[in-house]
Amino acid sequence: MKKRIVAMLLAGGQGSRLGVLTSSMAKPAVPFGGKYRIIDFPLSNCVNSDIDTVGVLTQYRPLALNSYIGTGQHWDLDRMNGGVFVLPPYVTGVDGRWYTGTANAIYQNAEFVDQYNPDYVLILSGDHIYKMDYGAMLRFHIEKNAVATIAVLPVPMEEAHRFGIMNTDDADRVTSFDEKPKQPKSNKASMGIYIFNWKVLKESMRIDDENPDSTNDFGSDIIPAIIKGGLPVYAYPFKGYWKDVGTIQSLWEANMDIIATPPKLVLNDPQWRIYSRNPIMPPHYVGANASITQSLVTEGCRVEGKVHHSVLFSNVSIEAEAEVYDSVIFPGAVIRRGAKVYKAIVGENSVIGEDAIIGGELRLGDQVDNSLTGTITLVGNDISIQSGTYLPQGTVATEDVCGGRSL
Amino acid sequence: MTSNAFGLIYTGETNPMLRDLALSRSVAAVPFGGRYRCIDFILSDLVNTGVTSVGLITQKNYHSLMDHLGAGKEWDLHRKREGLFMLPPFMTKENTGLYRGSVDAIRSCLGYVRRNPQQYVILSGSHTIFNMTFNDMLARHIETRANITMLYNEGEIAASEEQNLDLRLLMDESGRVNEMELNPFSPRSAYRSCDVMIMDKLLLEYLVEEAYSHGDYDLTRDILLKKCQTLKIMGYRYDGYVARLDSVNDFFRHNLALLQPEVRNDLFNPSHPIYTKVKDEVSAKYGENAVVKNAMLADGCQIDGTVENSIVFRGVSVKKGAVVKNSILMQGVSIGENCLMDHVILDKGVVVRDGRTLTGYDGFPIILKKGTTI
Numbered sequence: 001m002k003k004r005i006v007a008m009l010l011a012g013g014q015g016s017r018l019g020v021l022t023s024s025m026a027k028p029a030v031p032f033g034g035k036y037r038i039i040d041f042p043l044s045n046c047v048n049s050d051i052d053t054v055g056v057l058t059q060y061r062p063l064a065l066n067s068y069i070g071t072g073q074h075w076d077l078d079r080m081n082g083g084v085f086v087l088p089p090y091v092t093g094v095d096g097r098w099y100t101g102t103a104n105a106i107y108q109n110a111e112f113v114d115q116y117n118p119d120y121v122l123i124l125s126g127d128h129i130y131k132m133d134y135g136a137m138l139r140f141h142i143e144k145n146a147v148a149t150i151a152v153l154p155v156p157m158e159e160a161h162r163f164g165i166m167n168t169d170d171a172d173r174v175t176s177f178d179e180k181p182k183q184p185k186s187n188k189a190s191m192g193i194y195i196f197n198w199k200v201l202k203e204s205m206r207i208d209d210e211n212p213d214s215t216n217d218f219g220s221d222i223i224p225a226i227i228k229g230g231l232p233v234y235a236y237p238f239k240g241y242w243k244d245v246g247t248i249q250s251l252w253e254a255n256m257d258i259i260a261t262p263p264k265l266v267l268n269d270p271q272w273r274i275y276s277r278n279p280i281m282p283p284h285y286v287g288a289n290a291s292i293t294q295s296l297v298t299e300g301c302r303v304e305g306k307v308h309h310s311v312l313f314s315n316v317s318i319e320a321e322a323e324v325y326d327s328v329i330f331p332g333a334v335i336r337r338g339a340k341v342y343k344a345i346v347g348e349n350s351v352i353g354e355d356a357i358i359g360g361e362l363r364l365g366d367q368v369d370n371s372l373t374g375t376i377t378l379v380g381n382d383i384s385i386q387s388g389t390y391l392p393q394g395t396v397a398t399e400d401v402c403g404g405r406s407l
Numbered sequence: 408m409t410s411n412a413f414g415l416i417y418t419g420e421t422n423p424m425l426r427d428l429a430l431s432r433s434v435a436a437v438p439f440g441g442r443y444r445c446i447d448f449i450l451s452d453l454v455n456t457g458v459t460s461v462g463l464i465t466q467k468n469y470h471s472l473m474d475h476l477g478a479g480k481e482w483d484l485h486r487k488r489e490g491l492f493m494l495p496p497f498m499t500k501e502n503t504g505l506y507r508g509s510v511d512a513i514r515s516c517l518g519y520v521r522r523n524p525q526q527y528v529i530l531s532g533s534h535t536i537f538n539m540t541f542n543d544m545l546a547r548h549i550e551t552r553a554n555i556t557m558l559y560n561e562g563e564i565a566a567s568e569e570q571n572l573d574l575r576l577l578m579d580e581s582g583r584v585n586e587m588e589l590n591p592f593s594p595r596s597a598y599r600s601c602d603v604m605i606m607d608k609l610l611l612e613y614l615v616e617e618a619y620s621h622g623d624y625d626l627t628r629d630i631l632l633k634k635c636q637t638l639k640i641m642g643y644r645y646d647g648y649v650a651r652l653d654s655v656n657d658f659f660r661h662n663l664a665l666l667q668p669e670v671r672n673d674l675f676n677p678s679h680p681i682y683t684k685v686k687d688e689v690s691a692k693y694g695e696n697a698v699v700k701n702a703m704l705a706d707g708c709q710i711d712g713t714v715e716n717s718i719v720f721r722g723v724s725v726k727k728g729a730v731v732k733n734s735i736l737m738q739g740v741s742i743g744e745n746c747l748m749d750h751v752i753l754d755k756g757v758v759v760r761d762g763r764t765l766t767g768y769d770g771f772p773i774i775l776k777k778g779t780t781i
Contacts, residue, residue, distance in 0.1 A: 034690030035706070073480070074685075259692070267689040268707070278685045282675040283441030283705035283719075285666070293697055296690035298706055299442075311690075 001081050003116040005138060005195075007051050008109070009042055010102050011126035012059035017247045019372045020380030020398045021347060025064035028126030030251070031330050031348070033258055033267060034296040034311050036276045037068060038245060041131070042124045043075045043084070044274045049134040051122065053082035055112050057105045059089055059098060074277045087112060101216030107205040113198060121201055123194040123218060129254050129265065130191075130242040131272050137236045138195060146234040147200040148226050150174065152188035153238050163189035164219045166235045174233040177224050188235055191242055194218060200231065241265040248373045252345060255311045255328045259294055279314040279331070289320060305335070322352075327359075336387070343393065344377040352379070353387035362392045370394030410457040412527035412545055412605065413489075415520070416449060417509050419466030420534050424569050424654035427754065427776040432471035435533035437652060438737050438755070440665055440674070441705040441720050444475050445652060447683045448536040448674075449603075453529065454482050455679045456540040460489035462519045464512045466496060466505075475684050482682045492519055508624035514615050520608050528611050532572070532602035536650040536661070538674050538681065541605070544643045548605045553641035555610070555631075557584065558603040560645045564594060569654035574600035574627060576642050584640040587632050598642065601649055648673040659752060659772045662718045662735050666701055688721050696727050712742065726761075733769075751775070 011028040021030055028039035039056075046054050054077060058065055065086070072084035087109050089098050099105035106113075106123065113121060120141065122134055132151070141149040152166050160181070166188045167176045178184065204222055208214050214221045227233050241264055245251045257264035267274060281300030286292060291306045300315035305322035313331040318324060322335040325342050332349040335341060339352045342359035352358055359377035362368065370393075372378075379385065379397045391397060418435040428437050435446040446463075453461055461484060465472060476482075479491030496505065497515040506512040513520070513530075520528065527548070529541055537560075548556040559576050567573075575596040577586040588594060614630050623629030631640070648670050650661035664670045675681060688707025693699065698713040707722035712729035720738040725731055728745040736742070740753045743761035750767035754777040759765070763781055767773035775781065 261695070268692070268709070273687050274689075275687050278687075280680045280682060282671070282681070283703045284691065285671065286699045286702050286704065288701040290700065292693045292699055294695050295693045297693065297704070298690040307693075 001116070003053050003082060003118045005051055005053075005120040005122055006113050006116050006118045006198075007042075007046050007054045007122040007124060007134070008106055008113070009039070009046075009054055009056045009124045009126055010105060011039060011056050011065060012099055012105060013125075013127060013246075017372060018251065019248060019378060019396055021248075021251075021345070021378070022061075023398075024061060024381060026058060026060045026062065026126075027246070029064040029068055030245075031313055032129060032245065032251070033255060033274075034313060035279075035298045036274055038129065039065065039068070039126050040075075040274050040276045041129050042126060043069075043077070044272075045130075045132050045134060046122075046124075047075050047077060047275065048272050049132075051134060052077065052079050053116055053118075054084045055109060056084060056086045056126075057088075057099065057109065058086055059105070062086065062088055068277055070277070075275045082116070085112065101214075101221070102218045103205055103208060103222045104216035106201075107209055107216070110202055110205070118198050121196050121198045123192075123196070125192040127246055128192065128242060128244055130238075130240065131265070131269070131274075132193070132238060132240070132242075134193075134195075137193070137238075140236045141195045141234070144172070144234045145232060146195075147197045147231045148223065148233045149195045149236050150223065150233065151191045151193040151238045152235040153191050153242050154187050155189045157184065157187050160184035160187050160189065166190060168235045172235050172237065174227055174235050177219075177227060179220055188237070190219065191238060192219075194223070200226070204229075248345065248376055248378055252328060252343075252376050256309075256326070259296055259309060259311060261294070281314055287320070290318075305337075330381070342377070343375060344379065346379045347381035347383060349381060350379050350383040350385070352385045353389060355387055356385050356389040356391070358385070358391045359393045359395075360390055362394070363390075366392045368392055368394045369396070372396060410459075410542065410545070411525050412456075412458060412529050412541070413523045413525045413608075414450075414453040414458045414461040414529045414531065415464070415513070415516075416446070416453075416461065416531050416533055417464045417512055418446065418469065418472060418533040419464060419506055419509065419512055420532055420572065421467070422534070422571050422653065424571060425652065425658065426655050427774045428655065428658060428752070429468075430776060431468060433465065433468050433533070434652060436469075436472040436475055437534075437658065438720060439536060439650075439652070439658075439662060441703050441718050443681060443683045444472075445536060446472065446475070446533050447681055448538060449531050449533060450476075450482050450484075451679070451681045452537070452539055452541065453531075454484065454682065456529075456542055456545075458529065458541075459484075459486065460492070460523055460525065462492045462494050462516060464494045464516060466512065469495065477684070481684050489523075494519060506624075508629075509626040510615055510618045510624045510629065513611065513626070514619055517612060517615065520612060523608065526607060527605055528608045530604050530606070530611065534572075534652045535602040536652065536674070537601065537645065537647055538676050538679050539645055539647055540679060541603070545605055547643055548641070551582075551641050552639070554638040555604050555606045555640045556643050557640060558601040558645055559598045559642050560601055560647075560649045561597050562599040562649075564597045567653070569656060571651075571653040572602070572627070573653075574602075574631075576600060578642050582642045582644075584635055584642055586635055589628060589632060598644075601645060602651075650674075655752070655772065655774060656770060659735065663716065663733070665703055665718060666716060671703075686721055694727070712744075712746075720755075734772075754779070757781075 071078045077084040284301035287304035304320040305318045319337040330348040336354040338355040484491035494516040575588040691708040694711030704719040705721040709724040712725040726744040747764040758780040
């Protein structure tokens with residue numbers, strides 16, 4: 001059956017800059033915001049924008065993502081006609097191959113898109129946190145008679161060199177595109193959200209695929225080629241919160257953004273709910289000697305200690321006399337009695353032993369490789385930190401720490 | 408986990424002692440435990456037992472119940488074969504659609520009973536809350552060759568002043584029920600029925616038709632009480648926590664009992680999850696002035712005041728300076744700045760404007776009905 005628009009969500013990224021958090025799952029499956037995973041944001045945006053057909057392109061460690069999405073019922077995407085589909089790379093006769101680039105991933109799944117014979121295709125990536133009405137972007141695309149529309153966000157000029165920058169005329173038509181320019185000519189950064197006329201996209205992907213020098217990427221190959229070909233490409237200006245959570249620093253910051261007063265991203269929005277798979281847990285319990293301020297706490301948590309300016313995911317346990325500040329605690333983690341956690345991300349089902357200190361001041365002689373983390377301390381998934389351990393700030397705990405560096 | 412039994416839940420109980428709580432909803436739909444309805448417990452118990460077909464008999468005010476259950480998706484009862492069957496009142500030439508009692512109700516859905524391929528029926532009411540599975544009870548039912556097996560627990564010997572469907576079982580050493588007492592003035596047994604029984608579905612059909620032909624309409628009073636000697640009725644003891652929502656006081660007491668870890672761990676045993684309708688609320692948010700002690704809070708709450716010894720349902724807001732103690736705040740309640748709430752039950756959507764004070768007493772909590780503004 002024909003669909004006007006089909007969304008394709010690029011969820012194949014390994015997210016190597018998230019270090020141990022993505023050692024067993026793809027970046028879009030990383031928890032965010034108390035009860036979500038990153039992929040809940042683009043999926044919920046689709047549903048709230050009345051887009052009911054979504055292909056999720058996976059490649060790296062797809063199990064966590066696959067089982068998380070399931071039939072799509074949590075996003076109301078278990079549809080008779082359409083719905084959500086997980087699309088891994090596949091083999092055809094002799095020449096099956098991995099996805100070589102973002103555009104190649106779509107090109108290899110052109111048959112999937114063709115089933116719905118859509119007029120438009122929406123390309124999304126699975127590692128951004130934002131609320132956006134793609135319907136408004138589609139209306140813009142149609143009004144402008146564009147063949148491609150790229151959502152752009154104004155960024156501070158001094159940071160523009162970190163982004164793909166769209167140079168436009170007064171009518172928002174893109175005149176040229178610069179990937180991470182040294183001398184940016186505009187501050188309109190591409191958000192990695194594109195709408196294409198499907199026929200045009202398919203044709204340019206076909207040409208691109210025949211070019212052995214191409215990286216098969218939307219930003220560096222497909223879009224520049226379409227602009228060069230003289231076809232109308234427009235930049236859709238987006239206003240609102242948008243954050244690429246590709247690094248430990250930005251993941252932590254984005255979590256802090258939602259507990260800021262006032263929050264930089266409002267999640268409590270009945271008109272634009274973010275949906276997620278529900279853990280089926282009772283409401284959280286707060287003990288008689290607990291203290292919780294400026295924090296998010298969700299179902300299944302037990303808090304007996306002190307939590308300040310932090311985000312607790314489902315089924316987290318904070319025991320008596322434990323203290324947690326400026327931290328993000330992933331589902332199922334346990335902070336034992338008397339432990340202190342400062343400015344840290346604690347992975348799923350990890351256990352911080354009694355009286356351990358996570359994210360303490362750097363002491364003389366501490367050797368910390370903080371190239372990924374800066375001042376944030378990171379404890380991976382399923383890690384057990386023994387009682388009394390001292391982890392100075394910036395540490396990445398990738399395996400069980402057995403008191404080697406005790407107090 | 409497949410089970411040779413189907414579930415039949417009767418939600419027609421009425422109870423004036425629940426006052427405003429059951430004014431516009433059936434007892435089954437009374438909110439409980441921060442994010443649940445009474446019905447969620449028995450329904451989850453059946454699902455966790457492996458039951459795949461559940462009939463739900465509704466009588467009056469079942470709007471709220473239907474809204475909550477929908478197609479049964481959240482209980483995994485939205486199936487191609489079997490699943491959740493809503494059985495609303497049914498009008499035929501011999502049935503006015505208003506049931507006089509459980510016999511009338513079951514009789515009007517005998518079609519559902521006959522159609523089920525399973526041999527046994529797990530028959531239950533809807534105002535009793537506990538977390539168990541019925542596999543062992545069913546095995547025992549078959550093993551003892553009982554006609555009926557009734558679930559009971561040990562309660563107080565003395566009858567409470569707010570007696571409601573208080574069915575006491577008197578048993579011999581083998582567990583066979585010799586006698587039953589319904590709402591006795593001074594009970595001779597501490598063993599109280601938990602409102603769940605297992606029997607062969609053919610026996611149910613027979614008993615219902617027989618009672619009907621005699622003009623009887625209450626399963627407990629007219630069948631069970633009279634047939635203790637002729638039928639082999641066995642008791643099956645349950646030792647976990649049982650909450651019966653018999654009165655406002657019980658509602659209040661059992662909700663607050665969830666603040667005790669033993670009760671919480673028993674009713675929310677992680678190996679037998681309790682399912683409910685999912686609302687996709689955000690996490691609860693604690694503001695900079697929040698002071699929360701010994702309380703249970705659901706998602707979607709925004710707390711910037713003080714909350715102590717209370718159960719707080721989804722989407723409640725408590726503003727700065729407000730103090731809530733020993734209370735139950737249902738979904739979407741909003742408490743303004745500098746309010747004082749003590750021993751109150753605020754039903755869904757109650758709005759308390761800034762600076763109001765409302766104090767009930769232990770044994771007589773104040774109830775504000777759904778949607779009140781003060």
